[in-house]
Amino acid sequence: MQSPSSINTYLQCPRKYFYVYKWKLPGSPSIHLVRGVVAHAALEHLYSVLPEVISDNYKANLKVIVTELLKKFWRENKSDFDELNMTPQQLDAYFEETKDMLIQHLSLIFEKLETQMSKGLSFSDAFRKIKPVCEKEYKSWDYYVRGFIDVIEDVDGKVRLMDYKTSKAAKISDAYKLQLAIYAMLYELEHGVKPSEVGIYFLKFPKSQGGEMTLKVDDELIKHGKFMIEQIHASTDSDNIIDYKKNETPLCKWSSGQCDYYDYCFNGKPLPPEPLKSQWEIQKEKEEAEKKVIAEKEASLDN
Numbered sequence: 001m002q003s004p005s006s007i008n009t010y011l012q013c014p015r016k017y018f019y020v021y022k023w024k025l026p027g028s029p030s031i032h033l034v035r036g037v038v039a040h041a042a043l044e045h046l047y048s049v050l051p052e053v054i055s056d057n058y059k060a061n062l063k064v065i066v067t068e069l070l071k072k073f074w075r076e077n078k079s080d081f082d083e084l085n086m087t088p089q090q091l092d093a094y095f096e097e098t099k100d101m102l103i104q105h106l107s108l109i110f111e112k113l114e115t116q117m118s119k120g121l122s123f124s125d126a127f128r129k130i131k132p133v134c135e136k137e138y139k140s141w142d143y144y145v146r147g148f149i150d151v152i153e154d155v156d157g158k159v160r161l162m163d164y165k166t167s168k169a170a171k172i173s174d175a176y177k178l179q180l181a182i183y184a185m186l187y188e189l190e191h192g193v194k195p196s197e198v199g200i201y202f203l204k205f206p207k208s209q210g211g212e213m214t215l216k217v218d219d220e221l222i223k224h225g226k227f228m229i230e231q232i233h234a235s236t237d238s239d240n241i242i243d244y245k246k247n248e249t250p251l252c253k254w255s256s257g258q259c260d261y262y263d264y265c266f267n268g269k270p271l272p273p274e275p276l277k278s279q280w281e282i283q284k285e286k287e288e289a290e291k292k293v294i295a296e297k298e299a300s301l302d303n
């Protein structure tokens with residue numbers, strides 16, 4: 001099944017798609033991926049807080065809560081951070097940067113709360129009113145594609161699908177636009193109506209510098225998503241590496257690093273003879289084996 005991420009990998013480099021999605025070669029862990037997971041978790045859980053426990057000074061309270069959530073998820077992902085082989089000072093710098101991003105994002109949340117409170121709602125009612133649906137999975141069997149939408153906001157009947165990014169630039173690139181087009185398409189297929197807007201919260205930036213960027217959803221955007229999905233399905237039917245061309249760009253090797261698959265492409269590193277198994281396949285096999293053992297035990301007790 002395709003996803004915005006698999007489709008964008010193919011568009012960046014078909015050979016990379018082959019390594020990741022056909023041969024299932026793992027990539028190396030990256031600080032950007034791990035801290036992205038932690039930042040997403042902290043923001044998602046922020047909305048699970050009961051507004052009644054927040055005092056009149058809600059801005060200070062929410063800052064403390066988001067910081068504590070960040071600490072909690074940072075601790076819970078310690079093993080992933082340990083794998084990065086970074087010094088404690090480097091990790092601290094990333095922690096502080098992530099904390100600043102989340103606190104900055106709070107100012108957008110405060111703005112939404114203030115809009116609701118200016119209409120006469122109490123803080124608790126305003127918090128409930130702006131509370132989005134978080135991390136929702138959408139799947140289409142017809143298009144054989146799935147996606148997790150970070151935030152679905154519905155304020156006064158206007159639905160907006162938003163994604164959190166910790167990118168260095170606040171710009172809706174072609175890759176991001178395609179991701180948003182697929183989300184809009186999946187939403188429409190599921191609910192029978194288009195969302196009004198899709199967009200990205202660029203967490204490194206204040207609103208005035210592109211921290212919240214959106215696109216109107218129209219037929220063109222959804223058609224773009226559908227067209228690209230169909231193209232990628234047609235291009236990824238083969239299991240033969242020859243059908244996946246290398247796209248040599250500065251993303252293969254740069255001054256301080258290289259693509260995870262560089263040695264396979266350019267230094268003759270041999271591929272494993274068979275595709276590796278995904279975590280999902282390993283788990284499924286484990287469950288099947290456990291079921292078999294239980295069934296055998298039950299059968300021996302019956303005899």
Ligand code: SF4
Pocket residue numbers: 013015016246247248249251252253259260261262265
């Ligand atoms: S090294 Fe370059 S050509 Fe090879 S998979 Fe990576 S991006 Fe593609």
